[in-house]
Each structure stands twice: as C-alpha cells, then as structure tokens.
Amino acid sequence: MRVAVIGAGIAGVCSAFELAADGHEVTVFERRGSVAAESSFAHGGLMAPAYLTAWSALGRRALLQPRRKHSSLHLSATKLLSPAVWRATCFNAENAKRLQPLLSYSQARQAELRHSLQLDYERSEGLLMLLRSARELAAVKAGLTLLTELGLPHRQLDAAECLALEPGLSPDTPLAGGIRLPQDEVGNCRQFAHLMRGEARRLGVRFRFHTTVQRIEPGAKPQILHAYTPPEESLAAAGPDSDSGGDTRPETMEPQLESFDAVVICTAGDSAALLRPLGLKLPLMTWQGYSITAPLRQLEAHPDLGPRSGLVDAQYHVSMCRIGQRVRVTGVTEIGGRSAQMSQRATDTLHKVLHDWFPGAAQYGAVQRWRGARTRVADGLPLLGASGLAGVWLNTAHADGGWSLANGAARALADQMAGRASAVDLAGMDISRLR
Template sequence: MRIAIIGAGIAGVTSAFECAADGHQVTVFERRGSVAAEGSFANTGLATPAMALPWTQASFPRPGAGSLSWQWRRWRAERSKNRAEQQARLLQLAVYSHSRLQELRIRLQLDFERAEGQLLLLRQERDLRAIQAQLDLLQSLGLQQQFLSAEQCLALEPGLNPDTALHGGIQLSPAEVGNCRQFSHLMRIEAQRLDVRFRFHTTVRSLTPGSVATLIHEHTVPPEGLGPATRAPEKQDAGDTQPAPLGPVQDSFDAVLICAGASAVDLLQPLGLKPAMGLVHGYTITAPLRQLEAHPDLGPRAGVFDLREQVSISRIGQRVRVAGRIEPGAAPKSFKPSTLASLHRVLNDWFPGAMQVGQEQRWTGCQALLPDGLPLLGASGLPGIWLNLAQGAAHSLDWPLACGAARLLADQVSKRKTDTEAPEITGLDIARLA
C-alpha cells in the first residue's frame, strides 16, 4: 500500500516506522523543518504508563458558558459513571505502548538519554488519600506500586532536599524518563532505512476520502524566526532528494494517517469530522545539571512528580527538565513570569541549586485533547482516512501512548492480526463520539 502520514511528531514518526516495517511505501508530510518540532520538542520526557492517568482532579477546565462548551464536556466526562472503565482502557494502552517502546529500544539499539524510575512525591498524608482510586486501578491491572517513607524516598533520590516537608512517595513500575525528541530523531533514521520519505516544510492543504484518497500539499518555507522566542532554534533537516515543486501538488494514496496533533482540526472539519478536541498547553524549562564533586546527586536520578503542585522533574542525560502548569488553550509565545517562578520554586523545593539557570531553555508545547481524555485512534469513518490523535495525557503530553498506538493503527490499516497481548482498539476510535 501507498500510505501518507501527516505530521512528524512522536505519533507520526512511530506510525511511519510501523507501517514501513509492514512493507508499505510511506511518505511523511511535515510543515516544520524537522521531526518532533512542535508538541514533541521538549515535553516532560515521562514514558511511564501510570502517568497517562490524571493523578488528581484536574484544575481545568472549569465549566464555561453553555452546555456544549469543551470545558463543560470535560467537566462532565471527569464525573462519568464510565470513568473507571475509560481510565482502565487508557492504562492498558499505555502499558502496551511501554512494552513496544522497550522492544524497539532493544532491537534497534536506541539510546535516548533514558533513566529508569518514577516517584510520586506526597507532601502531606491527604495527598495519598486523594489518589487512592488511581492506586486501586493500578493494582487491579497488575502494575507495581510501592509506598515509600520519607527516609526511603531520600535513599532512592538522594538529591531530594531533606528540609522540604515530605510525607512519603509512591514508587511506580514500570517507569522511565527520556529524551522524546532524540527518540523521535532515532526513529526517523530507522524509518528512512525502510525507505520512508520525509517531506519537510510541506503543508497539507486538503484531503479527499476514497478507496484511493487524494491529498493536496504545498511546499511552504516558514519565515525566519518562526516559533516561540523562548525555545532553541529548530534544526533544519533535509527533505527527500527530489526538489520541491512550487505551488499545490496532488498525490494519491491507499491510506492517509492524520497524526497532526493540535493542527488536525483544520484538516478534519472540511471532511465533516468535528470531534470536540480542545487545546491544552504545558511549560517546560531545561538546563544542564550543576556538577559538584562534593555533591554528586544535586538533581534527580530519574523522574519525580510533585503531586500537589502537578509538576514533574526529570533527568534528561546531564540536564534537568521541570514541566507542568497544564492549561487550556493554545500555547502562548512566551512564559508568564508567574509560571516561570512557580516552576523554579518547585525545583528549588526538591533540588535546590541543581540547575545552571544561565543556560536555561524555556518551551511551551500544545496538544489536542478530547473531553474524555482518551486518544482518537483508528478508522475515521471515511474511506482511506485514519486517525492517530489526541494522545495528550494529563501530565506527559503524548509519549506514553505513542509506540503502542502506532503499532495498533498499523495493524488496522494492514488488516493484520494484532498481537494477542495488545489491548482492544475498540472504544478508542471516532465511533465513541457519535
């Protein structure tokens, strides 16, 4: 089959690899100049299945005016009688995805600055009571969890500040953190070895469904300095070896996979597909770890998550990344001073002096999210059009689900028998939103 994939974030790159591994001819269209240049650029780095769950009642969105607003749908979904079943389905996909990630890492010998471990930090005893339902769900699905005293937390993460009040922590397993952008670039290389073609700086203008779907795309070089001023310059990758023609170009494919994240709405609406996807954004700051011979553990050894503050602190190679403050709406072009101050405050609570602030990189990333918090995965209901969208989890912005979602979708497109250990994709496609 000839397959087009729209979007080269973590969802698009993994989907391209899986489809090519099945023997298909794959072309990836990406409007930016590189893979993982938007929502996957500097995300939290959490690849822990349990972090796909919302660990507290979300502070957003509050019900807005009108019963049809996205805020109201989200508020109702969080209180649905099917909520436990939905979260179980989400967690099953995350577990499968983590297993697929490990399989790819070992078989392809991928090194993406990973570290094993994830610790939920509980400042007070009431924090533990607030997450009991999530812990019960983990236990029912056989995922390991262990309560650690404050002393045990300090032994596991010796860089933690002993002067910060700490009731204890929950050690999650399986759990890891890593460099999502680096992983995406490595998967791009593996996909190219399978003859996947990447067309960067190429915007898909429209789609026409059918047994042979048509796609109109156009080479669009962005103006200088596109993107938030607070993020690092984007590395420009070469496209394929063919020169890009000027003006709109029409191509035909046996299947088109939409993995365009937050920008997918512009492609879906003309097709009559109008899922109630809202936009959320999060903030990260990343900087080198301070190196002091007398204090080798100034920063985290792996990942910690402050439950009360809803902020994660992760080790990314020799750097530390602080992420949090998930808010509704598109990402702003710059940090609010209050947001930056709150991230630094949480970091200094737990790992004072760990970050070389003078080399700090700030980033805001946007992700599409459905009211029920589940991904949009599978057939679109229109011939030739498939969806791999809305993977944004409450804290981790898309990595925990990517590898599993890509494999399941490739199986569906190929009409290939899915691994017996894989979860059912039923209930994750667009039919549930009818």
C-alpha cells in the same frame, strides 16, 4: 500500499516506521523543518503507564486549584471552565482502565524496538511520586487501589525511603512519603524520535519537511493537496532546490495534488481543521503545556544534585526528570492563553517546584523555556483507527500521553490498516464513540 502520514511528531514518526516495517511505501508530510519540532519537542519525557493510570483515578479535582498563584492548571484572565472542559480535567478510573492496556503494550513495543534496533538515547528507569502532606497521601489511595487491581507494581514509601532513593531531595521541603513506580521510565522523546526517523528512512520512508497539507480528498485513492512552505530566510539562503533536512527535494513551489492508498492523520490539534471541510467535526480541545530545561551543576562534593530519574510533585502535578546531564521540569496546563504568549506565572510554578526539591541544582542562566500544545477529547482517550472517511485514518488526540502511547498506537494502527487483529484491545479508542 502507498501511505501518506501527515505530521512528524512522535506519533507520526512511529506510524511511518511501523507502516514501512509492514512493507508499505510511506511519505511523511511535516510543515516544520524536522521531526518532533512542535508538541514532541521538550515535553516531560515520561513513559509512565502506572503513573498515568494512578493519576487518572484521582479525578484531579482534589489537587487542581487554578485560582492559586502556583497551580497545575492556569486559566487566562477571561477564560472560564465550561462543563466539557472541566470534565476533561477529571479523567476517570473507568477510562483509565480502558487506556492502560494500550499504555503497557506501547511501553513493551518501545522496549522491543530499543533492543532489536539498538537505539541508544537518554533514559532512566523508575518514577517516584512525592507527597507533601497527609491530605495528598489520602488522595492517592484511589489510584493505588486501581494499580493493585490492574497488577501494576508500586510501593508506598515513607519520607526516609524517598530520601534514600533520591538523595538530592531537599530535607527542608515537607515530605509525607511517596509512591515508587518501578516500571515507569524517563527518556528523551525528541532524541528517540530522531532515531526512529533514521530507522524509518532505512526502510524507505520519505520525509517531506517544510511541506504543509492544505486539503484532503477521501476516496478509494485518497488525495492530498500539499505545498512547499519553507521559512523565507531558509529559502533565501538555500534556494528551492536545496536538500532540506536530508530528505526534502522540492520540485516546485506550486501546490501539488498527490494520490495515495491511505492517509494517516497525526497532526494533533490541526486534525480538526483538516477534517472539518469534509464534514467531520472532531471535538478536540487544545491546551498548552509548559516545560523548563536546564543543565545540572556538576560538583564532586555533591554528586546527587538534581534527580536520579523521574519524580512527580503530586500537589502541583509537576514532573522533574533527569535527561542526560539536564533536568526537565514539566507540568502546568494553561487553558485559554494566546498561542504566541508565554505565561510567566506558569514558568514561575515550574521554577518553584524545582527549587523546593532541588535548590541550587540547576544552572538557571542556561534554562530553556518551552510551551507546546496538548490535544485531547473530553474523555481523555486517543482517536485511533478509521475515520469513517474512505482511505483516511486517525492517530491523534493523545493528551498528556503522547510518547507513552506512540509506539503501541502506531503498531496497533498498522495492524488495523492491514486487516489484522491487534495485539491489544482498542475498544472505545476509535471515532465511533463520539457518535
């Protein structure tokens, strides 16, 4: 089949690879100039089936305090939580059970590709949840019960064991204990996406960067209307016939209507806008997530400045992950903020958490601040499978688990499109649950 994949984030790149591995002729359309340029650019880097499962079981309510100065949930000045949005912050244990097989399958698929393709990217193994108080220790009991029920390895640690595992932790910050999740991982999602782009190109995938899809026409031979939309400065410097990113060779500046055998939508929040004119209204919510990334100081006398792998502060729902010789601090969900405006309050929370646990570890003069969209349905589950429109498929709405789900969702979707049974149960993941 000739397949169009719309969106070159981690979901789109993995979908393109899996479809090409099945022998399909694949073209990826991406409005930016490279892969992983938006929501996949600088997120936390957690490949964490156990953590996402355990955290979901908490319902989040006990730990979310959006009106405090430092919190994992920020509201704009005028934004109130509607019942649907509040439910979305309280992802429950039943949906966590439904999602967990896909999370574990995705991690296994990524490991398989890492070994078979010899992919070398920044990564480390193991995740530690840090609990500041006895209250938090009690709050995570429900999550630990669910992990035991699902057979996911975990171990409860006291403060001394946490400090032995992560010697760089500040002894001055209250620490009641931690939860060690040995099978969870930390890695550089953007680096992985670029490696997967290279593997996809070897299989014949064509990437069309700076190309915006304006319309989809479903049918036995679905069509997409797309236009070459480079930044003005890029066009002025290189001209319309340049080789954009090594892939795109635009032939015209006019919109083009092109036919395919199938179209796969991997555009996160923009999925709703593409499908709304076709009568399909997806109940997607797009929030903003924040991260800061900074180089770690290198001192011979203090070899353990910063984290060795990945940690999560359970009180603030903020992760601190080692990415090569840098630390990435991620968390803080903003609801209702203007799309182009960074929240100082949000980044202040990230700086506070990093300073609490690793004071003086980062070179703040070189810090990178980032804000990216997270798109979800209220139940927290992805939209994966046939859209109900002829020839149009969905791989979107991954919420906080974009990279954790990417490889498994892409492989399962390719199986579905080929009419094969998937190796993982996808019940409840498709659009039929919204009807």
